[in-house]
Amino acid sequence: MTFFLQIIITGLVVGAVYALVAFGFVLIYKSSDVINFAQGEFLLVGAYVALSLVVFYQVPFLAAVALTLTMCVLLGVVVERLVLRPFIGERVISVIMATLGLSLLMRGIIQMIWGTETRVYPAIFPDAPVRLGEVVVSQVYLWSLGVALVLLAVFTVFFKYSSTGIVMRAAADDQAAAQSMGISVKRIIAITWAIAAVVAAIGGVLLGNINGVNPSLAYIGLMVLPVVILGGLDSVPGAIVGGFTIGLLESLAGGYLDPLFGGGVKEVVPFVVLLVVLMVRPYGLFGKEIIERV
Amino acid sequence: MLPPSRGRLFSWGAVGLLVLNNVEVIYDHVILVLKGMSLVVPEGKIVALLGSNGAGKTTTLKAISGLLKSEKGQVTDGFIEFNGERISGLEPEIIVRKGIFQVMEGRRVFEHLSVEENLIAGAYTRRDRKNIRADIELVYGYFPRLRDLRHRTAGYLSGGEQQMLAIGRGLMARPRLMLLDEPSLGLAPLLVQEIFRIIKRINQEQGATILVVEQNANVALGIADYGYIMEGGKIVLEGEVDRLVDNEDVREFYLGLSDVGKRKSYRNVKHYKRRKRWLS
Numbered sequence: 001m002t003f004f005l006q007i008i009i010t011g012l013v014v015g016a017v018y019a020l021v022a023f024g025f026v027l028i029y030k031s032s033d034v035i036n037f038a039q040g041e042f043l044l045v046g047a048y049v050a051l052s053l054v055v056f057y058q059v060p061f062l063a064a065v066a067l068t069l070t071m072c073v074l075l076g077v078v079v080e081r082l083v084l085r086p087f088i089g090e091r092v093i094s095v096i097m098a099t100l101g102l103s104l105l106m107r108g109i110i111q112m113i114w115g116t117e118t119r120v121y122p123a124i125f126p127d128a129p130v131r132l133g134e135v136v137v138s139q140v141y142l143w144s145l146g147v148a149l150v151l152l153a154v155f156t157v158f159f160k161y162s163s164t165g166i167v168m169r170a171a172a173d174d175q176a177a178a179q180s181m182g183i184s185v186k187r188i189i190a191i192t193w194a195i196a197a198v199v200a201a202i203g204g205v206l207l208g209n210i211n212g213v214n215p216s217l218a219y220i221g222l223m224v225l226p227v228v229i230l231g232g233l234d235s236v237p238g239a240i241v242g243g244f245t246i247g248l249l250e251s252l253a254g255g256y257l258d259p260l261f262g263g264g265v266k267e268v269v270p271f272v273v274l275l276v277v278l279m280v281r282p283y284g285l286f287g288k289e290i291i292e293r294v
Numbered sequence: 295m296l297p298p299s300r301g302r303l304f305s306w307g308a309v310g311l312l313v314l315n316n317v318e319v320i321y322d323h324v325i326l327v328l329k330g331m332s333l334v335v336p337e338g339k340i341v342a343l344l345g346s347n348g349a350g351k352t353t354t355l356k357a358i359s360g361l362l363k364s365e366k367g368q369v370t371d372g373f374i375e376f377n378g379e380r381i382s383g384l385e386p387e388i389i390v391r392k393g394i395f396q397v398m399e400g401r402r403v404f405e406h407l408s409v410e411e412n413l414i415a416g417a418y419t420r421r422d423r424k425n426i427r428a429d430i431e432l433v434y435g436y437f438p439r440l441r442d443l444r445h446r447t448a449g450y451l452s453g454g455e456q457q458m459l460a461i462g463r464g465l466m467a468r469p470r471l472m473l474l475d476e477p478s479l480g481l482a483p484l485l486v487q488e489i490f491r492i493i494k495r496i497n498q499e500q501g502a503t504i505l506v507v508e509q510n511a512n513v514a515l516g517i518a519d520y521g522y523i524m525e526g527g528k529i530v531l532e533g534e535v536d537r538l539v540d541n542e543d544v545r546e547f548y549l550g551l552s553d554v555g556k557r558k559s560y561r562n563v564k565h566y567k568r569r570k571r572w573l574s
Contacts, residue, residue: 163414170404170415177402180361182390182419
């Protein structure tokens with residue numbers, strides 16, 4: 001039982017990070033129909049920048065995070081302006097190649113600056129593990145889960161009720177109509193990229209605090225695909241539910257199936273889900289129904 | 295091409311809130327759609343712009359609202375003035391802020407947003423945030439049905455309700471000039487009557503100037519003060535509505551009536567092209 005609960009908690013934490021990264025991915029897809037393969041690199045940038053600020057420049061952790069997020073806002077806006085804007089109106093395949101190229105470019109630059117070995121954050125969260133019933137959990141897990149949940153809740157409320165959120169959904173629905181009411185679609189897309197970069201960076205900082213940072217963290221950019229296919233490419237709640245589901249499945253597979261098969265199942269399970277979903281329900285759990293009046 | 299004649303522009307002595315002077319619009323650098331289009335919309339009036347398919351009516355509206363830009367269209371000659379200020383070539387978001395709002399053809403409500411969220415989105419450019427609540431109520435006053443449907447997803451409304459929402463959403467921006475593109479499209483005749491009555495009320499009670507593009511000439515001329523008729527990218531006939539509806543050609547080709555007020559017999563329809571006097 002204890003083992004099971006441990007696995008569930010690990011799954012939830014990983015799932016929360018998946019949800020954050022997928023959230024950004026879905027936002028970008030909704031607002032501009034762009035599939036962003038560089039989402040994992042945003043996460044990596046966030047993790048490394050915050051780490052450098054804390055380790056080399058001795059910036060207090062919270063200030064370092066604040067600085068990192070500010071930088072990520074800029075990064076998101078600049079990437080959209082320089083890489084994506086010229087592709088407006090181009091074919092989907094061109095845009096996909098552009099974001100793939102962007103992902104490789106960013107990964108290269110990151111490795112040039114920070115190298116490939118794993119770097120660790122100094123202990124920021126208290127060391128003492130917390131006892132939840134019979135399960136012992138280290139505090140960094142709980143903090144990560146908490147931060148991710150709060151963030152997801154804040155963004156959900158933001159999209160549902162704030163006027164900027166409403167306008168962002170409006171622009172995702174019908175860009176020309178949004179333009180006709182004075183909404184600057186360019187500005188909306190810039191905001192989208194900024195938010196996507198920021199949530200990914202937070203995911204990076206959280207993961208970095210748990211496992212340390214190395215370039216392979218960017219594989220989460222790929223893990224986002226099963227998550228969003230499961231949840232529905234254009235559904236924000238789908239990204240959250242999908243993130244937690246894939247996180248849990250992965251963790252359960254790692255805990256129970258890997259010992260039986262001698263490892264590797266954990267990495268495969270999300271993509272099995274991906275294939276099954278594509279066959280059974282290609283628009284995912286919460287994918288947009290095309291509204292047709294009869 | 296003839297030079298624009300100031301005389302004709304201001305032939306009925308009105309001061310234009312909106313003036314189009316000899317406007318030429320080209321799509322994609324090659325397709326000439328508007329060929330010297332001139333038109334005046336006086337403040338506080340309803341002006342109807344009529345014409346057949348492909349005459350350039352929608353293009354005219356998009357040239358005014360700036361939406362042309364996202365369709366690779368361009369005003370290449372002439373100018374558009376609003377309130378004495380040139381607006382040709384400006385971005386649509388700037389033009390909306392100056393007080394022009396286009397209600398696009400085919401309703402174009404935000405399907406996945408609720409009715410009320412659609413209205414809030416319409417008020418995006420407003421700075422007086424605190425009056426938005428009151429204006430939502432104002433819209434519900436004109437379209438009581440929308441109040442009952444306020445939390446409904448807009449995509450599931452009927453065509454008529456969506457058109458009401460589209461107009462209400464325009465009202466939320468508090469525009470000085472509203473451009474309506476075929477508000478009757480695909481609606482039942484009774485509903486068309488109702489919507490046009492409300493457009494007239496909005497014009498009278500809110501003081502909004504209205505330029506309405508229509509295929510349904512009857513109902514448009516029914517509420518308009520002034521009418522323009524467009525063919526092949528320019529105005530071929532204009533006049534105050536009373537005089538326009540007396541014009542033989544308008545009666546025949548746009549209102550479907552012959553001289554004596556009877557329904558037109560289609561026996562003579564093959565003479566259509568030849569008999570339009572303004573083409574000669």
